[in-house]
Amino acid sequence: YExxxxxxxxxxxGREPSEIIKKLFLLGVMATINQELDKDAIELxxxxxxxxxxxxxxxxxxxxxxxxxxxxxxDEAVESNTEAIERPPVVxxxxxxxxxxxxLLDSIRDTKVTQGEAGGITQHIGAYQINSNGKKITFxxxxxxxxxxxxxxxxxxxxxLTILVVAADDGVMPQTVEAINHAKxxxxxxIVAVNKMDKPSANPDRVMxxxxxxxxxxxxxxxxxxxxxxxxxxxxxxxxxxxxxxxxAEVAELKADPSVRAKGTVIEAQLDRGRGAVASLLVQDGxxxxxxxxxxxxxxxxxxAMINDVGxxxxxxxxxxxxxxxxxxxxxxxxxxxxVFKDEKTxxxxxESRAGEAIQEQRTEKTRVTLDNLFDxx
Ligand code: GDP
Ligand code: MG
Numbered sequence: 420y421e422x423x424x425x426x427x428x429x430x431x432x433g434r435e436p437s438e439i440i441k442k443l444f445l446l447g448v449m450a451t452i453n454q455e456l457d458k459d460a461i462e463l464x465x466x467x468x469x470x471x472x473x474x475x476x477x478x479x480x481x482x483x484x485x486x487x488x489x490x491x492x493x494d495e496a497v498e499s500n501t502e503a504i505e506r507p508p509v510v511x512x513x514x515x516x517x518x519x520x521x522x523l524l525d526s527i528r529d530t531k532v533t534q535g536e537a538g539g540i541t542q543h544i545g546a547y548q549i550n551s552n553g554k555k556i557t558f559x560x561x562x563x564x565x566x567x568x569x570x571x572x573x574x575x576x577x578x579x580l581t582i583l584v585v586a587a588d589d590g591v592m593p594q595t596v597e598a599i600n601h602a603k604x605x606x607x608x609x610i611v612a613v614n615k616m617d618k619p620s621a622n623p624d625r626v627m628x629x630x631x632x633x634x635x636x637x638x639x640x641x642x643x644x645x646x647x648x649x650x651x652x653x654x655x656x657x658x659x660x661x662x663x664x665x666x667x668a669e670v671a672e673l674k675a676d677p678s679v680r681a682k683g684t685v686i687e688a689q690l691d692r693g694r695g696a697v698a699s700l701l702v703q704d705g706x707x708x709x710x711x712x713x714x715x716x717x718x719x720x721x722x723x724a725m726i727n728d729v730g731x732x733x734x735x736x737x738x739x740x741x742x743x744x745x746x747x748x749x750x751x752x753x754x755x756x757x758x759v760f761k762d763e764k765t766x767x768x769x770x771e772s773r774a775g776e777a778i779q780e781q782r783t784e785k786t787r788v789t790l791d792n793l794f795d796x797x
Pocket of ligand 2: 520521522
């Protein structure tokens with residue numbers, strides 16, 4: 420501590436203020452309870468009680484969101500000449516069950532992911548990146564709804580664009596509508612992929628008609644929603660879909676600054692028997708590097724190892740890149756934010772204080788639940 424009053428110090432040491440005043444008196448310092456003590460006096464007293472004075476970094480704010488919004492919060496000197504540059508779009512695929520989400524994800528991956536990554540073995544880290552003529556696109560492959568819902572509930576916006584898959588032989592179904600509502604609430608643009616066009620019973624006009632009722636009017640009909648007819652199974656229309664994604668991304672002018680400390684969102688996480696806590700992260704700004712001290716949700720650590728979506732060990736990951744990391748002290752949750760800090764001490768301090776707060780919240784929650792149960796029984 421740089422300074423503290425006699426009362427505060429007594430409190431910290433778990434002693435009576437009168438005892439501290441007496442000690443000070445014996446050391447030749449006359450003091451009252453409200454008297455501010457300087458660093459030297461504090462150290463003297465602490466030495467009397469065999470307590471080491473820890474230099475405390477004052478961090479009142481344990482809300483990661485604040486660090487997330489303002490990159491300068493933790494920077495005493497922000498690197499000069501930093502500039503936001505174009506970043507790849509992050510895309511989610513949503514739609515009714517069995518309309519072809521998984522097939523489409525696989526199809527896109529099969530056609531594009533191996534370019535320049537020969538020999539890489541597909542890793543399921545909750546997202547993958549493709550490279551289409553030098554332009555990258557990140558696809559979240561966690562089950563669309565779950566990821567979208569939990570992340571949005573936590574206020575984490577991760578998606579730039581939604582592909583709404585609608586089977587041409589089945590049309591708009593309850594989860595189609597749900598997906599539209601999610602995307603609209605999150606203000607994420609929608610591209611409609613009319614799937615299963617290879618089926619004889621495919622009726623794309625009906626899909627267009629039904630979607631009109633939900634505010635998605637095709638460009639062909641004078642609206643502003645892009646519709647692409649595809650067959651995920653046969654790999655038809657995929658190139659055109661990718662082209663449209665890049666077009667929408669370009670209009671959106673998605674930017675990030677690779678020169679700042681990384682921050683982003685947890686896509687998924689689990690405990691691995693051999694590797695400990697494993698988390699798939701989506702870097703949303705900055706560059707994440709091996710060795711970085713990081714706070715992830717209510718846990719923290721130092722990035723020990725990183726692998727990308729084709730299982731390669733990487734040393735760094737830039738904006739919109741998905742990576743799987745190890746080195747965290749605990750398993751975070753999908754939708755948690757992560758922020759890299761300048762040193763491990765700060766990361767530890769914020770991580771521990773957030774963990775403490777989380778435990779406290781849990782306790783309050785438990786008490787409340789117990790009380791509710793009690794009232795229910797009455
Ligand atoms: P999800 O529940 O949305 O992930 O749907 P799936 O990708 O699991 O697909 C459900 C079923 O539809 C599977 O049997 C797929 O093989 C089939 N399917 C997906 N896309 C197409 C397509 O373009 N054409 C045809 N004929 N079948 C498809
Ligand atoms: Mg599926």
